[in-house]
Amino acid sequence: MYIYNQYDQQLVDERVAQYRGQTERYLAGEISDDQFLPLRLQNGLYIQRLAPMLRVAIPYGTFNSQQMRKLAHISRHYDKGYGHFSTRQNIQLNWPQLEEVPDILAELAEVQMHAIQTSGNCIRNTTTDQFAGAAADELEDPRPYCEIVRKWSTFHPEFAFLPRKFKIAFCASKADRAAIQMHDIGIEVVHNASGETGFRILVGGGLGRTPVIGTEIIEFLPKQHLITYLEAILRVYNQLGRRDNKYKARIKILVRAMGIDAFRDKVEQQWALLKDGPSTLTEEEFERSKSYFHSPEYIEVDDSDADLKLQQQALQDPGFGNWLKRNVDAHQAPGYAIVTLSLKTTGYAPGDISDVQMEAVADMAEQFSFGEIRASHQQNLVLAHVRKEQLFALWEQAKTFGFATPNINYLTDMICCPGGDFCALANAKSLPVADAIQRKFDDIDYMYDLGEIDLNISGCMNACGHHHIGHIGILGVDKKGKEFYQISLGGSQDRDASLGKILGPSFSQAEVPDVIEKILNTYISLRIDGESFLDTYRRAGLAPYKESVYAK
Amino acid sequence: MPSKIIKDGVIVDDQWLLLPQDTTDIPEGPIIVPLSLWESKKDILAGREALGVWLDSDEPPEHIASALENFDLVAINFPVFVDGRGFSYGRDLREKYHYQGEVRAIGEFIRDQLFFLQRCGFNAYALSGAELESALDTFKDFSDSYQAAIDQPEPYFRRH
Numbered sequence: 001m002y003i004y005n006q007y008d009q010q011l012v013d014e015r016v017a018q019y020r021g022q023t024e025r026y027l028a029g030e031i032s033d034d035q036f037l038p039l040r041l042q043n044g045l046y047i048q049r050l051a052p053m054l055r056v057a058i059p060y061g062t063f064n065s066q067q068m069r070k071l072a073h074i075s076r077h078y079d080k081g082y083g084h085f086s087t088r089q090n091i092q093l094n095w096p097q098l099e100e101v102p103d104i105l106a107e108l109a110e111v112q113m114h115a116i117q118t119s120g121n122c123i124r125n126t127t128t129d130q131f132a133g134a135a136a137d138e139l140e141d142p143r144p145y146c147e148i149v150r151k152w153s154t155f156h157p158e159f160a161f162l163p164r165k166f167k168i169a170f171c172a173s174k175a176d177r178a179a180i181q182m183h184d185i186g187i188e189v190v191h192n193a194s195g196e197t198g199f200r201i202l203v204g205g206g207l208g209r210t211p212v213i214g215t216e217i218i219e220f221l222p223k224q225h226l227i228t229y230l231e232a233i234l235r236v237y238n239q240l241g242r243r244d245n246k247y248k249a250r251i252k253i254l255v256r257a258m259g260i261d262a263f264r265d266k267v268e269q270q271w272a273l274l275k276d277g278p279s280t281l282t283e284e285e286f287e288r289s290k291s292y293f294h295s296p297e298y299i300e301v302d303d304s305d306a307d308l309k310l311q312q313q314a315l316q317d318p319g320f321g322n323w324l325k326r327n328v329d330a331h332q333a334p335g336y337a338i339v340t341l342s343l344k345t346t347g348y349a350p351g352d353i354s355d356v357q358m359e360a361v362a363d364m365a366e367q368f369s370f371g372e373i374r375a376s377h378q379q380n381l382v383l384a385h386v387r388k389e390q391l392f393a394l395w396e397q398a399k400t401f402g403f404a405t406p407n408i409n410y411l412t413d414m415i416c417c418p419g420g421d422f423c424a425l426a427n428a429k430s431l432p433v434a435d436a437i438q439r440k441f442d443d444i445d446y447m448y449d450l451g452e453i454d455l456n457i458s459g460c461m462n463a464c465g466h467h468h469i470g471h472i473g474i475l476g477v478d479k480k481g482k483e484f485y486q487i488s489l490g491g492s493q494d495r496d497a498s499l500g501k502i503l504g505p506s507f508s509q510a511e512v513p514d515v516i517e518k519i520l521n522t523y524i525s526l527r528i529d530g531e532s533f534l535d536t537y538r539r540a541g542l543a544p545y546k547e548s549v550y551a552k
Numbered sequence: 553m554p555s556k557i558i559k560d561g562v563i564v565d566d567q568w569l570l571l572p573q574d575t576t577d578i579p580e581g582p583i584i585v586p587l588s589l590w591e592s593k594k595d596i597l598a599g600r601e602a603l604g605v606w607l608d609s610d611e612p613p614e615h616i617a618s619a620l621e622n623f624d625l626v627a628i629n630f631p632v633f634v635d636g637r638g639f640s641y642g643r644d645l646r647e648k649y650h651y652q653g654e655v656r657a658i659g660e661f662i663r664d665q666l667f668f669l670q671r672c673g674f675n676a677y678a679l680s681g682a683e684l685e686s687a688l689d690t691f692k693d694f695s696d697s698y699q700a701a702i703d704q705p706e707p708y709f710r711r712h
């Protein structure tokens with residue numbers, strides 16, 4: 001993974017000092033609330049319903065055991081002993097003291113971490129595939145490019161006060177595990193006919209109040225132009241994006257209003273000024289960035305032997321078999337596998353993790369996966385390089401610490417925002433809904449029979465829980481001061497991305513689990529030959545679901 | 553307008569008179585005129601000694617691109633400090649239009665933005681309501697930067 005050089009470290013240290021000064025001036029009454037707001041946001045600090053919330057960056061989702069231990073220490077010492085992994089590969093602390101945040105940031109800086117630009121109207125943490133550098137279906141490791149973008153976007157002097165927040169995501173594999181079509185800029189690493197690396201760039205995707213799937217702005221951008229092209233897009237957006245209405249300020253609205261062709265023309269004009277200039281990337285810089293992401297030192301393993309052994313273990317212990325099938329993915333190196341540690345255990349808020357669990361993950365990563373950890377946008381953790389012969393031992397430890405729920409990509413592996421229990425913007429609570437659904441569908445055979453289903457829950461239109469792109473989406477709405485839930489069907493975040501359609505009038509919290517049950521039963525009655533939930537919905541449409549749910 | 557401003561890294565007396573948006577009278581002496589006044593009174597203003605123009609946040613520099621030789625100073629207004637369009641305008645003035653005169657930030661920007669403003673081509677700051685002396689420290693918040701910008705045209709990766 002990326003290791004800071006002296007200069008990276010110095011910048012992060014200087015940032016801590018800067019923010020310490022700003023906090024002191026704020027507490028001394030020298031800066032107003034309004035002025036302090038973007039300063040603290042750009043250091044990850046929100047003021048939430050009950051307390052501040054600090055969002056710590058995990059650049060493109062990769063971190064290590066030492067960093068995880070530091071997070072455990074911080075959550076124990078400065079917070080209430082737990083953290084929450086968000087859908088943007090970040091971790092959030094729910095109870096820090098505003099006065100102590102500079103100290104927390106200083107502690108983070110000791111292990112090369114920070115909270116820079118994790119909120120505010122600036123370029124946010126660049127995200128990518130949680131399996132990057134390990135996935136069997138990968139073209140290249142996208143993280144060297146993410147790191148180049150991280151540097152460029154960190155303290156970018158021109159783009160710290162954009163019309164609205166700005167999110168960039170990369171993918172470099174067959175399956176799109178980073179939902180790049182749902183980002184302000186989505187970047188796919190591609191190769192042209194002569195095998196050269198370049199980028200296919202999408203612009204103007206995003207969820208929120210007006211969900212939009214990104215549109216292609218350039219089919220193949222030769223890789224050396226990455227930064228100048230991004231800079232051109234941002235400069236057009238910074239000047240022309242709407243600032244009069246925060247709900248119309250994202251780049252998706254600008255692209256829609258101008259039309260992609262006119263928008264592209266503007267970008268090309270800007271780009272002409274920057275292209276081939278000093279920000280053009282060099283072969284040397286690519287090599288330097290790549291050198292941090294070399295594959296770990298795999299040992300040679302006989303893959304078919306290892307598989308055979310796993311099959312035997314699975315037969316002997318069906319619990320292990322279930323887990324192996326759901327929580328383990330194919331790796332690019334023979335004899336290795338990718339393990340997803342589920343943070344979706346019934347009784348715990350999705351994405352939540354205690355300090356003790358953090359330390360357990362740190363230990364497991366060291367023992368089984370070269371000390372490296374990933375955070376996924378589905379709010380789970382990943383150990384990306386595990387030897388197959390160690391899977392059984394890993395599984396047993398994972399069970400001890402509550403990470404072995406064999407549900408990855410199944411119904412109870414839901415994405416869920418913190419909602420009304422924590423978030424000041426919420427219309428409704430989301431955590432109790434997730435909990436009620438997990439409890440109702442805790443029969444594992446039933447869940448497996450349903451096949452893979454993405455169920456996503458957001459507490460309001462801001463869509464942090466990605467409800468638009470869940471196969472089943474649940475959205476908290478406010479009806480005359482009461483909390484209600486609107487349900488949508490047919491969203492997808494993969495390559496065939498689609499936005500869910502609203503089923504009909506909303507439901508009370510108590511009704512939601514039964515409604516989900518009716519939807520699932522309708523699916524079971526409609527499916528043909530093991531058809532998936534999404535395929536069945538796409539074939540049969542909304543009508544049969546509507547009928548069964550609203551039948552009197 | 554404050555009588556002291558920060559210019560080229562030091563605190564100096566300000567000689568310029570900033571004319572508000574709806575001005576019609578044109579006084580003697582060094583003046584910074586709103587874009588609308590420049591556009592309606594070009595014939596009178598052009599060729600005048602010590603002339604500046606100011607742009608509001610919805611007035612990109614392309615409005616004055618062909619007339620830049622008339623101005624010793626271009627000021628960019630920040631009606632609220634979170635309106636970041638001015639950062640791009642500063643860069644455009646320097647990078648796209650190669651403007652060499654003074655580029656001044658005016659309006660509601662705050663001292664915590666000075667470092668970034670300087671990187672975007674500004675060299676003068678009519679900063680209101682702040683201790684100018686301590687504000688000067690802000691330029692030293694960071695010892696270097698990753699990106700190319702006006703103050704450092706080479707990105708970090710080309711220099712190390």
Ligand code: SF4
Pocket residue numbers: 417418419420423424425426427458459460461462463464465
């Ligand atoms: S979706 Fe709404 S309620 Fe949920 S975290 Fe985002 S802003 Fe808060």
